[in-house]
Amino acid sequence: MWIKEVWNKIRKGVKAGMAAVKESTTLTDNKVVRLISDFESSTERKWMIIGDQYYQVDNDIKDRKITKKLANGQMVEETYKANNKLAHAKYKNQVDEKIAYLLSKPVTFKTETQDKNDSYIEAVKDILGKNFQYQLSSLGYEASNKGIGWLQVYINEAGELKTMVIPAEQCIPLWKDRTHTELDTMIRVFPTQVWEYDTRKTITNVEVWTEEGVTFYRLDGKLLILDYERSNDNGGPVAHYKSDGTWYSWGKVPFIPFKNNRIEKPDIKFVKTLVDGYDLSRSEAANYVEEVKNLIFVLKGYGGQDITEFMRRLNEDRAIPIDDPEDGGVDTLTPQMDITALREHYEQLKRDLIEDGQSVNKDLDKFGSAPSGVALKFMYSGLDLKCNLMETEFRMGFEMLLWFVDEYLKLTGRGDYTQIEMEIVFNRDAAMNEAEMIENCNNSKGTISDETVLAHHPFVSDVEDEMEKLAAQKEKTEPQWDKVPPVKVGEVDGEEE
Template identity: 35%
Template structure:
């Protein structure tokens, strides 16, 4: 059933419609400002994932209080350990290195197309893919901006998701109508100035905030700016908005939201235990029939005179705090197990993995991480296809050939721990399979084609090094008649 509450896109379109000066296609500056203001909450949620990745969990903000005469006062005397455990970074790095630790392999039936793609894909592109997945895992999404640089070369730029407000159409195709990017820069007086960019399918409009309102940014010679220019200085547009969304999952949310409460509970328990350990150094005095007027007098007499005055039947006892360590450790172990479970990660504790696990056990160990990686890969594939649409359009415009980006095949080479001995034995025993298939499943072989060429070269070298066979060794001439 269609939800009763409006979607995010419908809310943005409503803002545009409510703006009196808005055209049928693009929002005016008033509508843009309203969308930026509305985006603040979503931006904060994205940056929370980044903060946890940088080990700045909520425990770092904890303040201890006490009540004095019914008033809440910050307690600066009590121990306030704020110990943060970077579970989120661990789980995100596991996911990134598992899915993109090895470069994506591209393939195409048309050799020239594949050659052009492989020439373009380099280590910088592989690094960009990892950054896209890392930031999408933290924020729920990240953006890639393809463009043609001043020298006429095709290039790309990663844009932080917290800076982008996309507006899609309301059809099932969900094509991007336009996107707004906003960010702050420091001016000459070291003050922050808000810059705003509006990306359409043909141009880019630039604005700057001045006295609380958006105005045209005159720092740009051409405003609006075309997406790219030919050698004669004529501007052109891609025909599509040059921003590509790389989503983390279907909901476009951070991985953190699925286990944040567990991390906070873990940090809180460890920090509370540390506070208790610190406080155990202080002795608690239980006073009975104390004859003094206040506690300050008691502490003074105890410190200076090593004695205190008590009434008839009075006295005092000394006590220290104790931590139920067994219960605490059990609770922490359960939290750790649930962090891995709901974070869909791999707990590589030797007690869990064992000394020599079978590949079946390893596959089961990686089952949750596989589910999470599958979801991210499913969202990255169409995003990469959209990126290579811009790349093939550039190739066509520059006369380097016309290619269909949908025919480009992508293989995500996952990095999984394996039992190499078991895998090698299975490959050697599978004699009914082709040599190429066995090599593809050998743990030491990274490039099957290169390995096949090396094997052929070694076999040819071995054959050339062998002396020619004599007639006796070959059985003689079969046509020669036998003598009695």
């Protein structure tokens, strides 16, 4: 008997504990404000801003100042000195190269039994629209520069399923699991401008998306104000989409992550110090060339004078007044700077950027002006590895997107395709040795099918269209007299039975 009593107490304690945990994880206004504040000051968001900044080639070198410390400890800028700020687009080129290689060519949708599921493929293409490839490229840039890209799914007023890319710096995801595969809540924070009479004012909008619906707020300082009109419709709360005057929920948070890699880090994190070092080295080389005609001045009888004033007057007037030519004077020395060592330093930085940034090695001294297939594979090995990681994450994102597409097809009565497996095939835009590929295609005829040969021919973009053109061409060129006319059933010696 006492065992049963103990067991009941344990069960009650567990239920109370679970209720307390649920209560502690429930989002309140104060918790939302705290989450927004923590995210805006987080290292994660900082790297998102840096990635976008460096993609626009607004490198840190542009903020560089040459300063000196005075006797009183004050730091002052030496504006008379050469201060070249050479910002290089190394990082931007790497991101463009990656997106162009992986996401510039149209993707292919593939099922196990292609012929039987053509209707499903066409339905998916129709729903995603012809701009889906553009959205994939936008997600690629978002993921590369910010570590993760977000695609929002919604149904518009016409009842059509649409998707929209949301800037990652506006999104605060709350995950259900440690591996970040399922969303519990999404908080979106973004500014908009409104007019109050003749004054333009910026307001901060907050959207809290859950599995059941969405609530709209405005953030005023640290005060979260409910937007009642947007959060309610006909006296009831809004959900995810509206159909026939009634609000419905997906049962999932309608935001889909497209990650750059498993750790959700932007590409800039791995190369920023190298880019900064390269900018600095090249800027210093430019400063050396420009600085006072490469001369060091030896001042005689100029003790106790302000050297800064001397250099300023020299740069502005290109002359030095000497009061007493017997006691004073100016001599010059030509400094010897090891330009070879400086050049080797930034050339090594360039090689490190290629290796650590996993970009294409375009060193023609190693591969020649027309590299072969093996050399091309070696040149693209780093880029292939980086794109493989992004492709894996994007496949997962596409699977999540496909769930919403399947649900929409069921909602609109266009069929239930949930049991059909579909995958997305990324067609990479790799450089190739065309002459070598054409030779290989010609040598393969008779060994493999013509369709396979055409699929690998560099001049063919649509295999089915090319097969039809070849068949039509063959029919035109074949002599008509060589064809045996068909014999009708029942005809014997030109007479019908």
